[in-house]
Amino acid sequence: MLKLVVFLSFTLCSLAPVLAQAPFYQGKHILLIVGSGAGGTGDLRARALAAGLTRNIPGNPPIVFQYMAGAGGRRAANHLFNNVKPDGLTLLRVSSSVVPYAVLGESGVQYDIDKLNYLGATEHQLYYMFVTRKGMGINNLEKLRSTPGIRIGSAPVGHTGYLHSRAVAYMLDMKEPKIVPGYESADLDVAFARNEVDARVASTVTVSQQELLTKNLADFHLAIEVPRGHKDPRYAHLRLPDITSFVKSERERKLLTMMEGFRVVGTILMAPPGTPKDRLDILKEAVRKTNSDPQFAADYKRLTGGDDPTPLDPDEQARIVRNIPRDPEIIELFKKFAGTAPLPPR
Incomplete structure (x- = not known):
């Protein structure tokens, strides 16, 4: 009996550090890259989102902004895909345009939309x-x-x-x-x-x-x-x-x-390929809590001049991207509008 008590005491002591482990994001900050310039519509929406994420991510990490405008979002998406450490501490919020750039095979695309991790949108309507x-x-x-x-x-x-x-x-x-x-x-x-x-x-x-x-x-x-x-x-x-x-x-x-x-995929919040699943799960849950957070809705409406958020769930956003038509004939037609050549005759 004494041996059993000693064993249980040792086991509980061994588990104590695990049970008391601090949240991953506690004491850290998240870098949010915004794929546009400061002061625009996207920046204002991102500020409302960032405040909500800080409230809803365990550990309440502050979110620091970095603006990376250029090439309609391709510059920022390329950076996230190729240069960012996939540790869950750097995210990107970027225009939905990065999706058609990739699907249409436009120049300057150095990312794979099917390998990125989608974390939802604050607006898709x-x-x-x-x-x-x-x-x-x-x-x-x-x-x-x-x-x-x-x-x-x-x-x-x-x-x-x-x-x-x-x-x-x-x-x-x-x-x-x-x-x-x-x-x-x-x-x-x-x-x-x-x-x-x-x-x-x-x-x-x-x-x-x-x-x-x-x-x-x-x-x-x-x-x-x-x-x-x-x-x-x-x-x-x-x-x-x-x-x-x-x-x-x-x-x-x-x-x-x-x-x-x-466009219906919304302005995308994403993490780089290789981000650990447990951290993606934390971020997705925080996004979902933010989407139902009354303070987020109030901040969003105030910052955008009266717009209400129309959130898109992370998993639904990923599904939409997967299901976007990749038919060559439709793509070829669409390219005529995405490029600079004269518009086709009607």
């Missing part, structure tokens, strides 16, 4: 509006179609914003539109305000922050609903037609369906 500067006097679709040489400011070539701009010009049969790519979000805000571009695809955050509607600074022409059927009640009175209402063929419908698939 989105509502964009195509707007023109108020001073141009283009207040209806007829004028929009008949005015030649409208300068449409957009994100870099291949980026989701660039694809949206090209698709709008195409579906509306605009006359000799001039797509002006290369802008980060905040830079495009400035260019539009300074009359350096005439038109743009604007998110609800942009419309709110730049007061395009409240100060009557823009005319609104159509919406891009992501996913199709999602409408923002704040702009219901504008009665904007969705871009899909302008399709003329099954070919064009497939084009917009693929575009929607690329």
